[in-house]
Amino acid sequence: MTTTASASAAPRRLLVPALVSLVGVAVLIGLGLWQLDRRAWKRELIATLSERLAAAPVALPPAAAWPTLRREEAEFRRVRFAGEFLHDREALVYAIGSGLRTAPGGLGYRVFTPLRLAGAGGAGGPAAAGAPLVMVDRGFVPDAQKAPEARAAGQVTGPVEIVAVMRWPEERPTFAPADDPARNLWFARDPAAIAAEKGLAVAPFYVEQEAPEAPGGLPRVTRLKPNLPDNHLQYALTWFSLAAALAVIFLLWAFGPRRRRSGVTG
Structure with a gap:
């Protein structure tokens, strides 16, 4: 039982x-x-x-098309355009590691500088005072040379033509400190927020410069690679x-x- x-x-x-x-x-x-x-x-x-970063650069989309650009269709496309840098409005964005580029080594910053487009959307000619602005990530600078006067040769003036990769604003890193506009230090790649603090309106995207190299080597441009x-x-x-x-x-x-x-x- x-x-x-x-x-x-x-x-x-x-x-x-x-x-x-x-x-x-x-x-x-x-x-x-x-x-x-x-x-x-x-x-x-x-x-x-791999496909987009290997493609030949094309003309930057005109400002009239910016509001309709879709990130999934436009990001990482290589573009070519001309304009003039507004070095007095540059910002320093803390550089963190990325699977898309080789680590620069050591503490440093990405130099974000507004560029006033030349002619019709950057196609050429002088940059008019009211021309559209695009924020350009010009490359990496070490902490010891973050001050513009420490890299004066790289502060090119006058018209420039650059090749760059279109990027979209990133989400703020979880543990990132608050931005410090008083010291011109930022901790997220948010071109609209940076530009607004400087009294500017820029494209809803930013571009990461590939060429040309800056005189004197700083800021140091880096080519993106899909090493994810x-x-x-x-x-x-x-x-x-x-x-x-x-x-x-x-x-x-x-x-x-x-x-x-x-x-x-x-």
Whole structure:
């Protein structure tokens, strides 16, 4: 009688551990599938970046088209245009690591300088006083040379023609300090916020300069490269392995030889 009662109670005692294990396995498999989705997205992104960064530069879209530009269609496209830098309105944006460029090494900043477009949307000719403005990330400067007078040779004046990559404002890093306009230091690449502090209105995007090199070497321009890490397959296999391990552990615990002999279920 006792043996029969114990045997009938065994399935009930396995119910909660079985449900917990089932939920755990489902969650782990879901995480693995999510990583596979992320891998497909990352590979598509890398392919898009590779294609756009290898393409020949085209004319910068005219100012009339700026409000309708879509990030997914325009970002990372190489453009060529002309204009004049407004060096008295430049800003320093704290430089952080990126999977799109080689780390510069050491503390430093990206120099963001407004450029007044020449002619019809940067196509040539002198820059008129009311011409549209584009914020240009001119490149990296070390902390010791962040002051403009420490890199005077690079503060080129007059008309310039540059090749650059279109970029969109970034989200503020989670633990970034507050911007310090009084010291002209910023911690997010937000051209509109920087320009507004300086009494300007600029394009809703900014551009990252590729060429020409600045006289004297500063700011130091860097070519973007799609060196984004793609570890999602390894992560997916890890989650799937954990799901399999959890399932095996439960089966051994629930139906192993010792449990069958003893009838003990918990």
